[in-house]
Amino acid sequence: MPSEITDKNTVTNPAPAGGTPPNPDAMLSVLGVKKVYQTDGGAIEAVRNLTFDLRAGELACLVGPSGSGKTTLLKCISGLMAPTEGQVLLNGVEVSGPPKKMAVVFQEYGRSLFPWMRVRENVELPLKNQRLAKAERDRLVDEALEAVGLSHVPMSYPWQLSGGMQQRVAIARAVAYQPEVLLMDEPFAAVDAQTRADLEDLIRSVWKKLGITILFVTHDIDESVYLGERVIILSSSPTVIQEDLVIDLPAERDQLNTRSLPRFTELRHHVYEQIQLAKAGHRPAAASR
């Protein structure tokens, strides 16, 4: 059964770095990215060779076993860290620092939100930094808070809110920033299951409303299949792409019905198997080079 799925749905693995020129349609291109950390105990290769493209308006999930360098990759994409080899292109331009049209939502909302600022000030800060006019800032902040269902607590401090609400504030801050690409680093790993389901639906609705490109990193297989239009499975460290899978579920998704579709179960099953393979050390052909 898995092979059947793979045949139908797998985009062939892109050739490793150097070979392919960047796809001109791509919003975001990751080309042969490799990251080696120099530590006191010697060099650690976190990411070996990753190449993939995101089309404009795509919602892709990146799954992989823990320690597979997901966060490292995200840092390279967001321009917070320079890759050892390879490059990241946003709209065809190489990313050398945090790009203006990109926002990141981190897992640790408690540390990512500034406790000395109220909810509104947190959302407003990046806009203020861009020297937007006050009226424009107010409009964007109001819309963003409205979009995440938090228009009733603008004057609260983040630490006065529950974990799920805090992560909503972080999402509102990203939305108000009007990014073309939104990167999310396991954003719901630290919230409870029910809140998590709500936040997943929130991301789907925000994505549809704004038409932005989202790269959603998670270790949760169900989450990746439920959220994504596409799931990129990473191998274990040193990381390469294990499989690039198209999620052919209906565009309208809801927690109850989508998750009980036979197709959802098949896809979930398939991703799960791939992750198990990755954990067991199985590597795609491209990785041996």
Added chain:
Amino acid sequence: MDNTVTSRRRPTKELLGIAGIIGFLLTWEVLPRVGIVDARFLPPASDVLLALARDFGLAAFWLAVGETMLAWLIGLVIAVLAAALLGFIIGSSAFLRKFTNSTVEFLRPIPSVALIPLAVLLFGVKMESSLMLIIYASFWQIFIQVLYGVADVDNVAMNTAKSYGLGQLARTRYVVFPTALPYLMTGIRLAASVALILAITAELVIGSPGLGREIALAQSGGAISGMYALVLATGLIGVLINLVMRFVERKTLSWHSSVRAEVIV
């Protein structure tokens, strides 16, 4: 007596505190009166409190208080500005931190009073001498705290600021400064007490004008109750400074976990 019984029945914090002070004053009153200590060297509490009340009516007393507090304030403000500025600059650079570390660790332990001869040489019997000692002693209290504060900046908060395009200056203003603020406030509170100690010390030893010199004069003039009254006055000033500092700290750091009330909306 009745007081202690009440406080035992309802041992609230305030009542116990008041009972403690009354107990202390009673002991102080009784010891010289029954002759356990010589009343010439420790006059009864009532004598000293009377002398203090008399001081409160004297312009000369308030002038001395004013001089001490002026030296305290000027010294503290200069120390805060210098230490905060240098702390933020040096703390933000790993190179500067390592470069200055050994010098700081050498200069910091030098007791400020060891500089008294130098201060007199440089400035004579004037307020500048007091200022030099006050600034030297308070500077380190604040400087070290600011260094810790700048080092405490959260990685995720910093990455967030970077990813939203905040430059070096904006990050210092919106992330580093608020993170270091609780440390800065602690440093200022510590420095405020140290500055008072040094202000009084300088006046006592060097003889620059202020409460410290009045204490020395009262002692050499044999006005022992008056001397004790002035000592009490310096103590009261110390308590007052601490109360004000804690109040300011609570106001500026209402968001900080050490101050805030954990209410979930």
